[in-house]
């Protein structure tokens with residue numbers, strides 16, 4: 319006879335709100351590093367951001383190393 323009172327059951331679950339927030343943050347990070355052509359800073363700098371492409375210039379070599387399409 320097995321003593322079942324010693325068996326512990328663990329319910330491992332990730333809260334849906336935490337997973338959703340992390341997915342949004344990860345998506346924004348992937349977009350910023352891999353695909354941004356001035357869109358993210360255009361909220362603050364406007365058209366100048368598309369001309370200067372700050373994030374693009376900052377992450378340019380990383381994009382090529384990671385295989386993202388760049389230009």
Ligand SMILES: [Zn+2]
Nearest residue numbers: 378382388389
């Ligand atoms: Zn490039």
